Each structure stands twice: as structure tokens, then as C-alpha cells.
Amino acid sequence: MKLKDVLKPLRKMAPESTAEAWDNVGLQIGDKEQIINKALLTVDITDSCLEEAREKGCELIISHHPLIFKPLKNLTTSDYIPRLVSKAIKQGLAIYAMHTNLDLAEKGVNRALGDVLGLKRGRGLVPSGYKEYVKLITFVPITEIASIREALWTQEAGFIGNYDHCAFETIGTGRFRPLKGTNPYLGTIGKDEEVEEIRLETIINKEKYLDLIEQIKKIHPYEEPVIDVYPLAYPKESRYLGEFINLETPVNLEILLNRWGKKALFYGSKDEFKRIAILGGSGSIGVEFALKNKSDLFITGELDYHELIQAREEGLSILLLGHGASEAPVLNNLLEIMPIEAQIAAKPYLVTL
Numbered sequence: 001m002k003l004k005d006v007l008k009p010l011r012k013m014a015p016e017s018t019a020e021a022w023d024n025v026g027l028q029i030g031d032k033e034q035i036i037n038k039a040l041l042t043v044d045i046t047d048s049c050l051e052e053a054r055e056k057g058c059e060l061i062i063s064h065h066p067l068i069f070k071p072l073k074n075l076t077t078s079d080y081i082p083r084l085v086s087k088a089i090k091q092g093l094a095i096y097a098m099h100t101n102l103d104l105a106e107k108g109v110n111r112a113l114g115d116v117l118g119l120k121r122g123r124g125l126v127p128s129g130y131k132e133y134v135k136l137i138t139f140v141p142i143t144e145i146a147s148i149r150e151a152l153w154t155q156e157a158g159f160i161g162n163y164d165h166c167a168f169e170t171i172g173t174g175r176f177r178p179l180k181g182t183n184p185y186l187g188t189i190g191k192d193e194e195v196e197e198i199r200l201e202t203i204i205n206k207e208k209y210l211d212l213i214e215q216i217k218k219i220h221p222y223e224e225p226v227i228d229v230y231p232l233a234y235p236k237e238s239r240y241l242g243e244f245i246n247l248e249t250p251v252n253l254e255i256l257l258n259r260w261g262k263k264a265l266f267y268g269s270k271d272e273f274k275r276i277a278i279l280g281g282s283g284s285i286g287v288e289f290a291l292k293n294k295s296d297l298f299i300t301g302e303l304d305y306h307e308l309i310q311a312r313e314e315g316l317s318i319l320l321l322g323h324g325a326s327e328a329p330v331l332n333n334l335l336e337i338m339p340i341e342a343q344i345a346a347k348p349y350l351v352t353l
């Protein structure tokens with residue numbers, strides 16, 4: 001399968017446009033037309049990971065942490081990152097990074113961690129921008145309306161709260177005159193035409209409307225379909241990193257540790273928790289919001305010494321799982337949507353607690 005097609009479900013799950021401005025996500029090495037048979041999924045790209053890709057015949061590595069993050073000054077073998085980059089290029093590997101866009105995704109890093117710990121979905125923890133919508137309008141001959149509607153729903157247009165398939169349709173008259181060189185669906189070249197059309201309007205997430213336009217163009221019977229897109233002042237749904245989970249019945253520390261099943265560091269004096277904040281990877285930005293939500297436990301990958309002191313002083317218990325380890329559960333969610341053969345690296349992260 002061509003690389004660009006392999007990446008489609010991944011881009012749908014975590015659009016690159018949702019990554020933080022300082023981040024560097026997306027295709028880092030490779031050619032979107034190259035053929036990929038097998039992929040390796042990892043948190044970090046390391047020597048052992050490149051070696052494993054070579055041994056297993058993988059042409060693509062999908063990583064959570066971007067291999068190329070800071071601008072590269074050289075591609076020599078004496079520096080760590082440049083050496084890995086040149087090694088990957090020599091191997092003919094494609095490399096695709098899903099970082100903060102995967103942190104923010106609905107089935108991303110934080111939900112995957114929550115699932116492993118057996119914690120139900122909570123509300124957002126750290127506000128991080130907005131999810132914006134656009135109004136999309138197209139004009140369709142009545143006979144073709146069903147197929148266009150279907151395209152809207154499959155591209156996730158028409159969601160308002162807990163309603164889907166939301167649209168508004170009005171019947172009107174479309175006018176046009178096909179000029180020389182056209183191949184009109186109906187009408188005669190050089191003659192004014194009138195046709196009964198439906199004006200079909202719906203809303204769609206701002207990050208997804210370009211894909212929808214592409215899809216409509218593919219199936220719309222007209223050579224030049226009219227598709228209007230208007231920005232909407234609202235609704236704007238807040239987007240969050242991490243989750244705050246308020247349990248009905250408290251959970252015991254031992255149960256959480258058993259579900260986790262790997263090394264963990266606990267700082268605290270209680271052993272039952274009801275108000276739990278989770279944030280995979282580095283938890284620095286989460287402490288303040290865990291406290292604001294009156295959490296009694298904050299589960300994260302890592303914290304620095306001073307943040308730990310602050311949390312403990314304010315009565316917040318802390319459970320550290322290790323940076324890479326706390327992010328690795330999301331690889332299972334990626335594996336589920338891979339359209340080609342894929343597997344998780346033997347060592348998706350090297351540094352453990």
C-alpha cells in the first residue's frame with residue numbers, strides 16, 4: 001500500500017493540524033508514494049528500534065516522540081540524532097511522528113492509559129485550545145442527494161452534541177451554461193440550463209473539511225460542484241490534555257498497581273482514591289489542574305523534584321509510571337487501525353523507572 005494511504009486512518013485519528021505549534025509531527029522521512037508492506041510502532045526511535053525494523057522487513061516506523069524535533073545542523077554519524085536520521089534514510093525507512101496530536105486525540109495517549117488502569121473516561125484536565133467547526137454547503141441535483149448525504153456521514157459531518165446526521169435541505173433552482181470544452185452531467189454546450197437542486201448544509205470539524213471536500217468532489221455528478229465553507233463563530237469545544245476522573249466508588253492503590261503491572265513509584269499516605277487526574281508522559285503542566293480539581297491522586301509519567309514537593313505539600317498523592325511506559329499503551333490503539341501488517345517494537349521505550 002502507498003505510504004499516503006497507510007497514513008490515512010492515523011491522520012483521521014489524530015490530525016496533524018491539532019498538534020501544538022512548537023511540535024514537529026507528521027512525515028519526517030520518506031516519500032508518500034513509496035510502497036509499505038509492514039510497519040513498526042514505537043514511543044521512541046532508537047538504534048535498537050531501527051535494527052528491529054531492518055530485521056523484520058518494516059519499511060515504516062510510526063513513533064510517538066518525533067525523531068527530528070530540533071533543527072538538524074548536520075547529518076554526520078558523530079552526533080546522536082543525525083546518526084539515527086542518516087541510518088533510517090540508508091535503510092530506506094519512512095518515519096512518521098504522532099506527538100501532541102496523539103496526546104489530544106480521543107483515543108490517544110491519555111485515554112489509552114486510563115483504559116489500562118481500568119478508569120472510565122473522565123472530563124478534560126488541562127485546557128489546550130479549541131475544536132472549531134465550519135459550515136459546509138453544497139448544491140446537488142435531487143436525484144443524487146442520497147449518495148452525497150452518505151459521504152457527509154462517513155466523513156463525520158453533521159454531529160451536534162449527541163445527534164448525528166444533522167443537515168438542512170432546501171429545494172431551489174440551479175443555473176449554468178456549459179462552455180466549450182466542458183463535459184456537463186446535464187445540459188447542452190452553449191445553452192442556458194436550469195435544474196432543480198437541493199442546497200444541502202451541515203457542519204463539520206474544521207480539521208476534517210478538506211477531506212470531505214475531496215470526497216464530495218469524487219462522487220458529485222457535476223464537473224464543477226459548488227462547495228461553500230463558512231467559518232463558524234460557535235460552537236467551539238474546548239480541547240484538553242489528560243483527564244480528571246471522579247469515581248463513584250474509591251479505587252485501592254493495590255488494584256491500580258495490579259492493573260498497571262509494571263514498575264511504578266508512589267508518593268502519598270492514603271491508599272484509596274476517588275478523584276483521579278491522569279496525564280501520560282511528562283506531568284509538569286498537570287499538577288496545577290490536578291490540584292484545581294481537588295484530585296486525591298495524580299497519575300503521570302514523570303515529574304520533577306520541585307513539582308513533587310508542591311504536590312505533596314498540598315496533599316496530592318502521586319503515582320509515577322515512567323515517561324515512555326505511560327505513553328506506550330496508545331500503541332495498541334494505533335495497532336488496531338493500521339491498514340497493513342504492523343507490530344509494536346520489542347522495546348518501544350528504553351528508559352524505565
Ligand SMILES: [Zn+2]
Binds near residue numbers: 065
Ligand atoms: Zn512523551
